Amino acid sequence: RHGMRSSFQTLKPGTVTLAEILKGRGFHTAAVIASYPLHSIFGLNQGFDLYDEKFSTPLALNGDIDLGPPAPNPSSARPPNGDRKAMAFFLLDLARGEACRSDAAVSDRAIRWLRQERREPFFLWIHYFGVHEKPTGFSGLANIGKEQAIQLAAYDGDVFNVDHQIGRVLDTIDELGLVKNSVVVLH
Numbered sequence: 001r002h003g004m005r006s007s008f009q010t011l012k013p014g015t016v017t018l019a020e021i022l023k024g025r026g027f028h029t030a031a032v033i034a035s036y037p038l039h040s041i042f043g044l045n046q047g048f049d050l051y052d053e054k055f056s057t058p059l060a061l062n063g064d065i066d067l068g069p070p071a072p073n074p075s076s077a078r079p080p081n082g083d084r085k086a087m088a089f090f091l092l093d094l095a096r097g098e099a100c101r102s103d104a105a106v107s108d109r110a111i112r113w114l115r116q117e118r119r120e121p122f123f124l125w126i127h128y129f130g131v132h133e134k135p136t137g138f139s140g141l142a143n144i145g146k147e148q149a150i151q152l153a154a155y156d157g158d159v160f161n162v163d164h165q166i167g168r169v170l171d172t173i174d175e176l177g178l179v180k181n182s183v184v185v186l187h
Helices: 018-024 084-096 103-117 141-175
Strands: 028-032 050-052 122-126
Touching (some): 018 028, 050 103, 103 122
Parallel strands (some): 028 122
């Protein structure tokens, strides 16, 4: 019902989020976000008491990776609505800057919130970026096989790492005695 189908869109004003519903029912709400496609500038922070999106790393870790041409005009602080080409440039500019953080840093922040900041009842959304594709610099149809091979070779390790990080959070929930009254949804 929210109408969002891609990272080329922003949440429509007036859309009611799960966080808003739960906050309205007395829940303490928090989100720990791993990468720029879920940045608050897209409206996804609605209803959260904490929306932690402190990114420190560009998406392309190798400075030689070409993410495409820079935007013809400098990006504003807000994403353009309705113009896919302008949005593509806007997203590329975000990817070149502080675009993501490690899954370990996400778990560290979520665990710190659970231990030191949470009030009950609570809703905590944790977003990991580990298993998402990351550019390698082999773009274009001529290099698609090489790009796919690199992405596939990294996938199992990325899944193992994010599984480990989720395990750290689940261990903390158990250690804090929250497991009996918690619902954990993995998506």
